[in-house]
Amino acid sequence: MNTSPFSLFELNTLVKRSMEQCLPDEYWVQAELSDVRSNATGHCYLELIQKDPRSNNLIAKARANIWNNTYRLLKPYFEETTGQLFTSGIKVSVKVTVQFHELYGYSLTVHDIDPTYTLGDMARRRREILLQLAQEGVLTLNKELDMPQLPRRIAVVSSATAAGYGDFCHQLLHNARRFYFYTELFPALMQGSQVEESILASLDKINDRLSDFDVVVIIRGGGATSDLSGFDTYLLAAACAQFPLPIITGIGHERDETVLDSVAHVRVKTPTAAAEFLIDRMNEAADQLEALIDQLEYSVLSRLEQERKKLTAFQTRISSSVAMHLSSARYTLLAAEKDLERSSITLLSRQKHRLELLQQRIADASPEKLLSRGYSITFKEGKAVTDRSTLKSGDELITRLYKGEVTSIVTK
Template sequence: MDTPLSLFDLNALVKRALSECLPDEYWVQAELSDVRSNATGHCYLEFIQKDARGNNLIAKARGTIWSNVYRLLKPYFEEATGQLFTSGIKVLVKVTVDFHELYGYSLTVYDIDPTYTLGDMARRRREILKQLEDEGVLALNKELDMPVLPQRIAVISSPTAAGYGDFCHQLQNNTQGFFFYTELFPAIMQGTQVEKSILQALDRINGRIDEFDVVVIIRGGGATSDLSGFETYLLAAACAQFPLPVITGIGHERDDTVIDSVAHTRVKTPTAAAEYLINRVEEASEHLYGLSEQLKDAVVARLEREKERLNMLRNSIPSLAFLRISEAKMRLLTVNKDLSQSVKSLLIRQKHHLELLSQRINDASPERLLKRGYSITLKDGKTVTNANQLKEGDLISTRLAGGEVFSVINDQIMNK
């Protein structure tokens, strides 16, 4: 049996073997994880690699960036990429392979290539935009109609940001004196909390959607590296599908973020966002002024036409009146003639009718009946129509065509 080695001896042997087998510096592609620095300025992190299909870890290594390198490497990387040197990004770093008897295997970083990360960021941005396009939401916010008077403004910004103050000052002191109502929905505009913070602000605005015309997301100056928080799918999807037009002015002229690409309108700075809104209201004001001038001109023209029409009507009144009076006179003459004829015809018909009634009355008169041989019996001046009306001793008169006969009723005759 060989002489056993202590753990330290074994680790020292591994260290010598690695040093002999891997003596050079190597460019390594990996994703950053658990990036942290201490008071001494050293940076400790993990490099990881994930399975492209399952997103599972397939490799991991500890990494170290000593302070003398880190204080140069970090600002260089962030300035070049506009991306924080933080967990979750992919990097191309130059490393040496080290092994320490106590701390084990690790990679020591000496350099970094920002162009690799820029390429990965551009790829991720393309992937986000492609995903939004495939989902049919990429241009939804751009397709919204910008209100004619965007005066009720929901602002997403840090309350202490100079850009927010510049924005409000520009609106409130516009030379045209237009009124704007702004309400701040505070959010963190840099660091790892950007996405969550802005999404929460959008949710609060959405709960009061009828109170606002537009949403403005603004951020003052600052490091280009602070833009990384605006490069996420969730934030881009929320802005793309937001029911109000979104205006972005996050303070960088040369860099477009993902939310700039999906927003309704992208401007360079918070001040430019204010100017855009002022110009929109000014355009509406000029349009209204133009319409008022058109209305005034149209009214004047209409009044002139009506004046001419009234003059023409006034001049035509005498001839029209004479014509109307002549027509009325002719109608009266015609009516008078027709009325006379109608009255005459009516009188003739009524006269004939009266003659017929007179003949019928004459035919039914008592004198005519008496001449035919009839008689009328009267008692006390009243006509007797039934024998029961008489009793013995009654004096009656019988009227004939040629005189009147008086009689006394006796019982014998009654019995008969």
Template sequence: MINTINQSKRSDPFSSGEGGERLSLLELNALVRRSLEQCLPDEYWIQAELSDVRSNTTGHCYLEFVQKDPRSNSLIAKARGMIWNTIYRLLKPYFEETTGQPFTSGIKVLVKVTVQFHELYGYSLTVLDIDPAYTLGDMARRRREILLQLEEEGVLTLNKELEMPQLPQRIAVISSATAAGYGDFCHQLQHNPGGFFFYTELFPALMQGNQVEESVLAALDRVNARIDDFDVVVIIRGGGATSDLSGFDTYLLAAACAQFPLPIITGIGHERDDTVLDSVAHTRVKTPTAAAELLIHRVAEVADRLEDLSVRIRQGAYMLLERERRRLDTLQARIPNLVQRKLTEARYALLTARKDLSQATMALLSRQRHRLELLQQRIADASPDKLLSRGYSITLRDGKVVTDASSLKSGDRLVTRFSKGEAQSVVEQSRLIGTDKRNKSH
């Protein structure tokens, strides 16, 4: 470089010799270009982050490489870059197909560049090649960091621990309304071979681009507001490029799905792609059609179990009825003997009862006869005839027994009865014993 500068001095038409060299801006830039070409003639692999990636109508890609301080995240280096059309047409699909990551701002890359300096446009780096393995490593590292953070927070497996409903027939679908995968999913459910009914409701969301995270989170919020209306949530995409999967590798979306109160089934990628969202979802399948098949299979399993239980119930009922029929036949055969025995027992009981009744009646009659005899004796002892036979008499006045002589008056006609016969008399004078009153009658 010193020799180049010296030569420039000797050929400089504006050099005054005494006042120092004088260069035009173009000459200085040309000097810088020649110097860089001589000092940095090779190709170099550099690590950087993409920024401001854009392409124009010519097919060239213009971008900016940046490097950030890992602690403060502030820029510490920056360089303009470009990829010529012929290379960009090959490099972009190769990178995106290999990594599943769009070639866009915000990703870290390992690229082979040459150093260029143009007198008008200045310093730039021209991209010749890219190593997708470096970006894959960075993406894998980011995924591991997100999963580790979710594990430390204790939410990584929460959705996986939810119990899948026995009959997941009410399905909240998060997808794009125009996505081919959504149509395949609904068609598969509606035309299932078992004829099972499924209710699906679409919650539209963007499934590719920079707004995937925000859009899917908003759809989850809408589902959560009607949580009792659904059994499961299905997040599907179909027909999109593998490079669009980066929207499902974010912490916020993963955390929301991991803690969602309904089981989440994902069918957002291909068999070899595994996003953070797939890692936290309850069940991950390859495609929307596979998600539909999973639900159909689940319902079919329950239907088979119900059918098996139905068969077992019918068989059990038949066996029970058959056993009871045989029991009834046995009882029916035993009825005549049983009736005969019961009749014999009843006849014997009646005879015994009749004998007991007869004995009890005779005893009662005997007791009552004896009682009557005693009463009869008492009545006989108390009868007037009995008294009269003993020498007593009864005096009657007007048919009534006279017990008090003072009640008599002179002239009262009396009848006196004896054991044998009676006599009549007239009271002339009555006398109480112990007094001077006397009775005279004739």
């Protein structure tokens, strides 16, 4: 055993030589990426960390690097395969060699990466989020909403500069039947670390104006296909699952559904497909309306034909019925005429007899008739005297006889 002291450089050299001898191979290591950064030379520097699954405390950490010639191949391969940015916070399985430098100390050099491990971890995280939403009873709430038959008023959550947003609006505007769609953009960041926060802010604004819209469309096309992690968060998924308007997603990717896609009412692949879905919905309503119009026209024409046949039958029946009724009415009128003539003669004869009787009674009751029988009428001052108490001595009276008058003075 060497008892003489080592210089630090000598000790580090010994450590380096020992590690090269003990760990000469390449090793697959599973860890989480942290502090990922690259410089102008194209090299990537990062940390690989491991956390305690219970306490989430760090239990291991190592510096790592990916040299330029490897990084320019490894990064796009990983991102295109996983649909996930090569950035901090994701779990990876990387092939490394162990390095020890006298000045910089212990580090790992990354030579390869296994995207399937990251895909598995991402799928696991999605499953956990979806399971949590299901346990909370909100997973399918948005899917259970009724999709409007005429989804014409559309709240669009997208980046104003995204090519997908332009494609979406162009597709709606140039639909074959010239349906009118009203769209209003609620700008949001659709890639990067602020996707969740930005989309949630736009949904809050839409929620304040629910009566102005029929559906919400979240579209992304034009962004990097590797930057979809922002759509795999619990908060965004929970907000969309419980949103009171149907949500349509078209965030432009071919891989497995994001959590946002899983809770949305309708998921399509691209913004253009989202526009086509809305146009198809309007086409279905228009087709149904046209079918109803055709059915109504057929029913009306059929009913008119039935009524025409009925009128023709009634017309035939009316002709014979009228002739029969006219003949019966003519006979009735003739009979009534004879009855009326007989009745009139009888009535006139009866009334004539009554008039003769009345005439005789009137003649018998006339003053001349009474006077001719010996009666007389006494007048005082032109009025007939019927009560002797109305007379007084000296009154002049005129008594009318059948023939002539007698004037007398009351003396007693």
